[in-house]
Amino acid sequence: MYTLREPIKISEAIERVMSFSKEGGEEWVDLAEAEGRYLARNVTADHPVPPFDRSPLDGFAVRSEDTKLASADNPVFLKVVETVGAGHVSTETLRPGEAVRVMTGTIMPENCDAVVMFELTEEIEENELEWIKITRPFKAGDYVSKQGEETKEGDIVINKGACITSGVIAVLATFGYDKVPVTKRPVIGIYATGTELLEVSEPLQPGKIRNSNAYMVISQIRQAGGEPVYFGKLKDDFNLCYQAVEEALDKVDALITTGGVSVGDFDFLPEIYKKLGAQLLFNKIAMRPGSVTTVAEKQGKLLFGLSGNPSACFVGFELYARPWIRKWLRSPKPYLQTVKGRLTVDFPKANPFTRFIRSKVAFEKGRVIAEPIGMDKSQVVTSLAYADALVAVPGGTRGYEAGDDVDILMLMTEGSSMPLRDPEKQRK
Amino acid sequence: MYTLREPIKISEAIERVMSFSKEGGEEWVDLAEAEGRYLARNVTADHPVPPFDRSPLDGFAVRSEDTKLASADNPVFLKVVETVGAGHVSTETLRPGEAVRVMTGTIMPENCDAVVMFELTEEIEENELEWIKITRPFKAGDYVSKQGEETKEGDIVINKGACITSGVIAVLATFGYDKVPVTKRPVIGIYATGTELLEVSEPLQPGKIRNSNAYMVISQIRQAGGEPVYFGKLKDDFNLCYQAVEEALDKVDALITTGGVSVGDFDFLPEIYKKLGAQLLFNKIAMRPGSVTTVAEKQGKLLFGLSGNPSACFVGFELYARPWIRKWLRSPKPYLQTVKGRLTVDFPKANPFTRFIRSKVAFEKGRVIAEPIGMDKSQVVTSLAYADALVAVPGGTRGYEAGDDVDILMLMTEGSSMPLRDPEKQRK
Numbered sequence: 001m002y003t004l005r006e007p008i009k010i011s012e013a014i015e016r017v018m019s020f021s022k023e024g025g026e027e028w029v030d031l032a033e034a035e036g037r038y039l040a041r042n043v044t045a046d047h048p049v050p051p052f053d054r055s056p057l058d059g060f061a062v063r064s065e066d067t068k069l070a071s072a073d074n075p076v077f078l079k080v081v082e083t084v085g086a087g088h089v090s091t092e093t094l095r096p097g098e099a100v101r102v103m104t105g106t107i108m109p110e111n112c113d114a115v116v117m118f119e120l121t122e123e124i125e126e127n128e129l130e131w132i133k134i135t136r137p138f139k140a141g142d143y144v145s146k147q148g149e150e151t152k153e154g155d156i157v158i159n160k161g162a163c164i165t166s167g168v169i170a171v172l173a174t175f176g177y178d179k180v181p182v183t184k185r186p187v188i189g190i191y192a193t194g195t196e197l198l199e200v201s202e203p204l205q206p207g208k209i210r211n212s213n214a215y216m217v218i219s220q221i222r223q224a225g226g227e228p229v230y231f232g233k234l235k236d237d238f239n240l241c242y243q244a245v246e247e248a249l250d251k252v253d254a255l256i257t258t259g260g261v262s263v264g265d266f267d268f269l270p271e272i273y274k275k276l277g278a279q280l281l282f283n284k285i286a287m288r289p290g291s292v293t294t295v296a297e298k299q300g301k302l303l304f305g306l307s308g309n310p311s312a313c314f315v316g317f318e319l320y321a322r323p324w325i326r327k328w329l330r331s332p333k334p335y336l337q338t339v340k341g342r343l344t345v346d347f348p349k350a351n352p353f354t355r356f357i358r359s360k361v362a363f364e365k366g367r368v369i370a371e372p373i374g375m376d377k378s379q380v381v382t383s384l385a386y387a388d389a390l391v392a393v394p395g396g397t398r399g400y401e402a403g404d405d406v407d408i409l410m411l412m413t414e415g416s417s418m419p420l421r422d423p424e425k426q427r428k
Numbered sequence: 429m430y431t432l433r434e435p436i437k438i439s440e441a442i443e444r445v446m447s448f449s450k451e452g453g454e455e456w457v458d459l460a461e462a463e464g465r466y467l468a469r470n471v472t473a474d475h476p477v478p479p480f481d482r483s484p485l486d487g488f489a490v491r492s493e494d495t496k497l498a499s500a501d502n503p504v505f506l507k508v509v510e511t512v513g514a515g516h517v518s519t520e521t522l523r524p525g526e527a528v529r530v531m532t533g534t535i536m537p538e539n540c541d542a543v544v545m546f547e548l549t550e551e552i553e554e555n556e557l558e559w560i561k562i563t564r565p566f567k568a569g570d571y572v573s574k575q576g577e578e579t580k581e582g583d584i585v586i587n588k589g590a591c592i593t594s595g596v597i598a599v600l601a602t603f604g605y606d607k608v609p610v611t612k613r614p615v616i617g618i619y620a621t622g623t624e625l626l627e628v629s630e631p632l633q634p635g636k637i638r639n640s641n642a643y644m645v646i647s648q649i650r651q652a653g654g655e656p657v658y659f660g661k662l663k664d665d666f667n668l669c670y671q672a673v674e675e676a677l678d679k680v681d682a683l684i685t686t687g688g689v690s691v692g693d694f695d696f697l698p699e700i701y702k703k704l705g706a707q708l709l710f711n712k713i714a715m716r717p718g719s720v721t722t723v724a725e726k727q728g729k730l731l732f733g734l735s736g737n738p739s740a741c742f743v744g745f746e747l748y749a750r751p752w753i754r755k756w757l758r759s760p761k762p763y764l765q766t767v768k769g770r771l772t773v774d775f776p777k778a779n780p781f782t783r784f785i786r787s788k789v790a791f792e793k794g795r796v797i798a799e800p801i802g803m804d805k806s807q808v809v810t811s812l813a814y815a816d817a818l819v820a821v822p823g824g825t826r827g828y829e830a831g832d833d834v835d836i837l838m839l840m841t842e843g844s845s846m847p848l849r850d851p852e853k854q855r856k
Contacts (some may be wrong), residue, residue, distance in 0.1 A: 015675070031628060031643055032643070032646070035647050035650065045809075046632075047632050049808070049809050051632055051637065052634060052635070055683075058691050058692040058693075058695075059620055078557055083693060085624075085625040085664055085692070085693065085694045086622055086623065086635070086664075086694070087622060087624025087625070087635055087664070088623065088624075088635060089634050101693070103690075103692035103693060103694060103695075104690055104692055104736070104737075105622075105624055105637065105736070106635065107634055107635040109434055118691060132603055150809050151809050151810075157809055157810050157813070158810065158813050162813070165647070165651075165813070166644050166645075166647035166648045166651060166742070167644070167742065167811075167812035167813045167814070168813045169640075169643045169644050169646075169647045170640045170643065170644035170738050170742070170812050170813070171640070171809055171810065171812060171813045172628075172640075172643075173628045173638055173639065173640035173642075173643045173644070174626060174637070174638055174640045174809065175638075175736075176629070176630075176632075176638060177628065178627075178628040178629040178856055192531075194514055194515060195513055195514065195515035195516065196513075196514035196515025196516075197515070197535055199606075200459060200600075200601045200604060200605065200606040201602075201604070201606035202604075204474075204479055204604070206480060206517050206535055207480070207514070207515055207516060207517045207534065207535040208515050209479065209533065209602070210602055210603075210604060211601065212598045212599070212600075212601035212602045213598070214601075215459055215460070215597045215598065215601045216594050216595070216597050216598035216601070217594075218460070218597075219593070219594035219595045219597045220465050222463065223594060225595075236513055236514075236515070241557045249721045256538050261488060262532055263486050263546060264513070264514075264531035264532055265486075265513065265529070265531060266513045266514070266531060267486075267510060267531075271473035276450050282735075298815075300623050308532070308533070309532075310598050310602075314594070314595065314598070339794075340791070340793055340794040341793040341794055342445075342794060354447040362768040363768070363796060365768055366767075366768040366769055366795050366833060367772060367794055367795060367796070368794050368795070368796065369792060380477075380578045381473075381477050381578050381579050381585055381599055381602065382579075382585050382586065382599065383595075384595035384596075384598045384599060385585070385590070385593070385595045385596045385598070385599045387595055388841075388842070405794060407521075412815075412840060412841065413840065414816070420728065
């Protein structure tokens with residue numbers, strides 16, 4: 001009935017999960033649909049930047065040698081022979097004593113090698129001819145953006161695995177990627193298990209709770225970059241659950257269940273994994289919440305058995321499922337980023353297991369601080385809503401004090417290339 | 429032709445924009461569609477949490493008084509009269525000497541007031557009857573989660589204006605919000621102006637560049653929480669642009685244009701705002717890039733004239749359009765969050781205007797550091813892709829050195845309730 005389980009280290013659990021990591025296939029999507037996807041290939045420049053010598057400002061393109069002797073006492077007057085807007089190309093080849101009025105971004109007219117900004121000239125109209133007065137010399141190249149000075153043709157400008165943000169979209173557009181090579185999202189199935197689960201729309205009944213984990217996990221999968229497929233909820237019935245899990249596994253790249261992994265009589269997932277012939281990676285981790293998080297593997301597909309407790313479910317997903325999804329998407333930073341920071345409150349009670357406390361990150365005079373919000377019972381519900389980090393309080397024989405340094409796992413940053421290490425006790 | 433513009437402070441520009449802030453209307457969406465939206469109302473608990481006294485673990489519900497004298501030398505034996513799974517309700521009313529096997533989450537059976545976890549009991553089967561052996565006393569309330577100890581019915585559990593994250597979704601589901609009250613997204617129109625603009629799919633031509641700003645801004649609007657409507661790109665033709673802007677304004681809550689706000693001959697936006705009868709809020713800000721960012725207002729609708737330069741366009745959006753959108757969504761933290769951090773490189777050159785350098789935030793031994801990536805010309809293109817912050821280098825007569833403290837504007841965090849102050853010079 002009650003089976004003793006051997007807890008493994010957090011880092012070991014992550015390593016076992018990641019030993020089954022894979023990379024997804026590639027597909028091309030419209031630029032307008034690419035936001036939030038992950039690049040499957042390096043992005044290269046299809047042209048130099050700037051693509052041609054151009055004016056970086058509004059002014060006059062000139063031949064620098066014409067200005068060589070210009071000074072306040074000895075101004076030089078140049079005749080303005082043309083006005084060229086950005087996107088247009090000058091038709092003139094400049095002769096000595098001439099200038100072309102150019103706008104920001106204009107390709108440099110033939111024979112010109114410097115730009116004089118409007119603010120440094122005086123414009124004079126005489127006999128329907130336009131002149132500019134220049135009172136200082138300019139050197140060849142002054143205020144000219146040279147072809148390729150930012151990027152050479154063929155340069156890698158963004159590496160594969162990058163998440164497609166607003167800024168990445170700008171770069172993709174610049175280099176003509178109207179179709180973008182992205183990694184196909186891993187399809188992650190979800191089953192919520194437990195006879196106690198009601199639909200969200202149902203009124204509360206004695207002994208029952210509403211199914212919140214499934215919707216939370218759907219959202220976590222999307223945030224991680226996966227494609228969630230929700231199969232529904234399952235009553236605590238072994239055969240029903242076994243069949244559902246077996247059938248679902250054919251349709252997904254990985255399957256997440258919530259609930260049914262503890263030591264209760266109706267916690268069937270461990271037995272289901274066994275009957276499936278799946279290889280158990282672990283069924284106990286030295287952490288709280290989520291110590292019963294259970295992961296198994298069958299034919300290269302992972303079965304994540306997350307706890308039915310909402311906080312444990314949340315933490316289990318972020319620590320184990322998220323990096324697996326990010327790796328599938330070729331992210332070079334699949335792991336949660338760990339940052340050192342200072343605790344704002346005491347944790348007087350020692351605990352043999354590392355605890356992850358839902359927290360809000362703040363900054364104070366250049367320092368990272370962590371404000372736990374998942375400590376008091378009265379905060380359990382709302383702490384899930386407001387947490388943007390997990391504070392890792394290492395297991396051990398002593399408690400922690402406000403001001404101590406701790407590891408803060410950042411939930412909202414891009415991530416890290418380094419797998420989480422088991423947090424270790426340290427004092428300021 | 430060249431008109432002198434009076435630069436105003438950044439904080440003043442933000443204040444002028446925000447003086448025209450509005451809050452959007454409300455709509456109800458399915459929980460499954462609510463991710464990333466903003467709550468239009470406070471979320472309240474429709475039931476206490478826990479909804480009933482319940483067992484937080486797998487074990488045996490007992491009458492504590494039966495265990496009063498239990499010890500290793502004097503064990504107490506209780507008869508297990510029923511097994512109750514989560515979601516089920518016990519049918520028994522316990523008599524002295526009896527216990528009920530309960531699973532995590534089970535409602536406490538009548539007459540029971542403590543839970544003994546599996547690990548602290550020994551189970552004994554005798555004559556097809558099941559007994560448990562208890563070797564220590566338990567107090568009333570031991571290992572019982574009391575009704576309402578986390579949340580009382582009617583409590584506000586999430587405040588309006590919160591962005592709907594995975595954790596918020598869990599809370600919404602818990603309290604039966606299968607439909608969620610969210611703020612309608614502001615509809616933000618976009619026109620990219622400039623004869624030099626090519627479609628992303630077009631091959632490059634002399635003097636032309638691809639239209640990257642529009643796609644970037646569409647994504648920025650989405651990230652801010654708005655609904656982008658892209659109207660296309662416009663050639664530098666006054667009448668064409670005027671008509672397009674006038675017609676677009678009827679269809680949107682705010683209109684963003686890119687390009688056409690500088691002092692070039694074809695920078696028509698200022699004249700268009702004038703002809704529209706729009707009130708000019710400002711046309712020059714003491715900042716780089718983006719000093720020509722121009723904002724006008726007509727009948728309560730804002731016209732954001734962003735620069736055509738990609739970096740300036742990006743910064744102009746984040747500083748001025750984003751907080752306006754977030755305020756519309758009732759966010760209590762509409763402004764970019766400013767964090768003090770340490771520079772990693774020198775900025776030897778002084779500049780009269782505050783400069784915003786696209787940067788990557790990192791953390792080192794609990795300290796925030798900013799690694800500028802938008803300084804060198806060779807990084808201009810990719811800096812947009814990788815920036816997750818803007819370092820504010822205050823204008824002034826001196827440069828900056830590595831190790832100096834600067835303001836870091838965080839692009840990826842939730843935001844701040846405090847408007848940006850004008851960065852001021854400071855040394856470590």
